[in-house]
Amino acid sequence: MGGPERAVLKICVLYPDLLGTYGDGGNALVLAQRALARGIEVDVRSVTIGAAIPPASIYLLGGGEDGPQRLACDLAGEGGLVERVNEGGAVVAVCAGLQILGSSFAIEGDASYPGLGIVDAVTTRGARRSVGEMATSVGERMLVGFENHGGVTTLGAGVAAMGEMLVGRGNDGRVDGFRAARLWATYAHGPVLALNPWLADEILSEVTGHDLAPWPSVADRLYEERCAVLSTRRADGDRRSGHR
């Protein structure tokens, strides 16, 4: 961290060379740009295969295919991500990143592979892939995004979900992801923070400990548009998003 007047927000993208299938790098960009717009200094770094995990304010985990996901999990474990989180590092994880944070996940067929165990969550292989736009209700808000995964994630007792499913499958058709102090995980892959500017600001606010001034932009129009589209889809009971 920097001097007492001006702390630097350190954003660390973990293994973009393994986890970054669907434009997941967009989340680091969104956090950095929204922080800069509020006068918060940022330092964005990527940790690639073989590099050590440095101390940071926020770690980002993206999505990936089976082999790279297993390798990223091993590397994050060896690299000390669990220790970094215990020291106070926040984590934002999507898709495969969500599965890695849990106690175990299914890989290559139905074999179970140990996760980092940061959260009590077990992922098994679903009967079919979940592909399509999704929406989750998070308190008074709606979280919108796109999911594409084959996992079914079961949360342990006492683990809070990110939200309740409105459209799409998420963890199990009822809830999506999980949420704890300084930890956000969702099946909405890719640039989920670009689609949900409120969530990006919530993360920045919780991590920096400051309320943020509003920063209106075209991203708000995009969010309203996707909320409207998904609300209509839900009202129609329309399953065009690929869920049958």
Place this chain on the structure above:
Amino acid sequence: MDDVRTLRPRSALAIGVVRGVNALSRGLGRGSGTVVGGRCGLAIEPSLLRVLARGRQIVLVSGTNGKTTTSAMLRAGWGQPVAANVTGANMPEGHVAALCASGASRAVLETDEAWLPHVVAATAPAAVLLLNLSRDQLDRASEVRQLAQRWRECLDVPYFSGTVVANAADPLVVFAAEVAAKVAWVDLPATWRDDAASCPHCTRAIVFVGDDWSCPCGFAKPRDCATRLDDGLWIDGVRRDVALALPGAFNEANAAMALTGLARLGVDLEPAARRLATVTSVEGRYGRRRYGEHVVRVLLAKNPAGTAALLSSLSGDDEVWVAINAQVADGRDPSWIYDVPFEELRGRHVVCLGERRLDLATRLLYAGVSAEVVDDPAVLRRGTSAVTLIANYTAFREWVGRSAPC
């Protein structure tokens, strides 16, 4: 191909149906008439593609980017009558329609990446060109590493004795092609690497140094390349000068692949290279069109690697319009725009069009690029600028329909 009279009745019937349905479809103005007839024919005779391919010299072209252009170059360069799926219908129904429509003894078939194993088995091709593999429409296609594995399996079979012409710069393509009995490696300048960071054999990190790459497990860029595109184009040790009419470094790479393929088919490369220069527009791509008073160059960009290549070939003076849709043919998920280095457009003012123009404008906001959302394209008719329009698949088709040839 066999004369219709020597075919078994079911095959002859199927061929007649393909021709009849497609003629009817074209007559009714219901599209270019390729898919529907082919589908009917395959329903009657499931092995129709195999029947139609028999006795012909067939070249398949597959890969994420460059299939249509490379196929057009192969056709032009071959200099003989060639059957081809020119409308871009690149699955078996399109192949069947193309082979029914032409009795030519040679065929160039652009082939969807996921269908390549099926089409290799059905057509026993003389050559297979493997261009590249990168992320594309991932909400419906298999993920790229799985595709590379399936390509590998289909080339390592006793019934395939053709030559594989393969891009040595792409580790996933090399992984697929290295098992084939005959390979002509093409050493192209490296571009997109984000999908090949982890070794397809052992998942360790591939080390890229300049245009070279290798993995600690021993998997590495092939050394014995037939073709080199570096200081000019060299094929089998001979320099070939090609004056391409199509723009961009990626089209030089496509030409290198096409000419290497033709070399392996025994085509004389000197006249072939001259014929390649006659390709000026491919299925409406690259051509200049008129919209209002604007002259618009319409470029098709379907995925991150293709879009990145187009951004790096933009002319300094052109206005830039970008149109993004997310229909089934485009892939329903526009997340891929975050894998495109739109930061390269900083300093320009970009017009955002298409169904997902707000996603695009948001991407450009975060890239620090000045952007304007245009809800109704009609307002753009005023003005006399030279414009480059980058559009993904269905948006490209809309804009070709909305504009007129120059």
